[in-house]
Amino acid sequence: MTDSKHLSRRDFLKFTTGAIGGAITISVALPTIGYLLDPALRKQGGEGWITIGKLDEIPIGTPYPFSFTRTKVNGWERTSSTYGGFVLRRSEDPNDLFILSSRCTHLSCRVNWNEEAQAYICPCHDAKFSKEGEVLDGPPPRPLDRYDEFEIDEEGNLRIFFREG
Numbered sequence: 196m197t198d199s200k201h202l203s204r205r206d207f208l209k210f211t212t213g214a215i216g217g218a219i220t221i222s223v224a225l226p227t228i229g230y231l232l233d234p235a236l237r238k239q240g241g242e243g244w245i246t247i248g249k250l251d252e253i254p255i256g257t258p259y260p261f262s263f264t265r266t267k268v269n270g271w272e273r274t275s276s277t278y279g280g281f282v283l284r285r286s287e288d289p290n291d292l293f294i295l296s297s298r299c300t301h302l303s304c305r306v307n308w309n310e311e312a313q314a315y316i317c318p319c320h321d322a323k324f325s326k327e328g329e330v331l332d333g334p335p336p337r338p339l340d341r342y343d344e345f346e347i348d349e350e351g352n353l354r355i356f357f358r359e360g
C-alpha cells in the first residue's frame with residue numbers, strides 16, 4: 196500500500212517526463228508560432244522618403260522626369276507599384292519647386308511631358324496639363340497632384356515624402 200502523501204517513484208518519473216516534454220514543446224512551438232504570425236502582423240512600405248537626385252543636376256525651367264517603385268508588405272502579401280512624376284525648378288532658389296505626380300487625375304494613366312506643346316499630355320483621353328499641372332484641356336477634374344513635402348539633404352539630394360493617396 197502506498198502512502199498518499201508521498202509520490203511514488205513511478206509518479207515522480209511520470210510527472211518529470213511530462214514537465215520536460217511540455218517545456219521542450221513550448222520552446223519549439225513559440226518561435227515557430229512567432230515566425231508564422233510575424234508577417235501577418237507586419238505592415239510596411241506605404242510611405243517614406245524617396246531620393247529623386249542631385250538638385251543641381253535638375254535643369255531650371257524644364258520638367259525633369261523621375262520614377263520609383265514602392266513595395267508594400269501587408270501580412271504575407273507583397274505588392275510593388277511604380278510611381279512617377281516631374282520636378283519643375285522655377286528658379287535657382289532650392290525651395291522654388293513644383294513636384295508633380297505623373298498620374299492623370301482622370302483615370303490614372305501616366306502623362307508625358309511634350310516639349311513642343313509645352314504641356315503634359317495624357318495618352319488615354321488626350322488631356323493636356325500646363326507645366327505647373329493645371330488642366331488645359333480634356334476630362335481631368337483637377338490639376339495634377341503635387342508632392343508638397345520635400346527636402347534637400349546634406350549631400351544636395353532632392354527627396355520627396357511619398358504618401359499613398
Ligand code: FES
Pocket residue numbers: 299300301302303304317318319320321322333334335
Ligand atoms: S486618363 Fe488621362 S485623360 Fe483620361
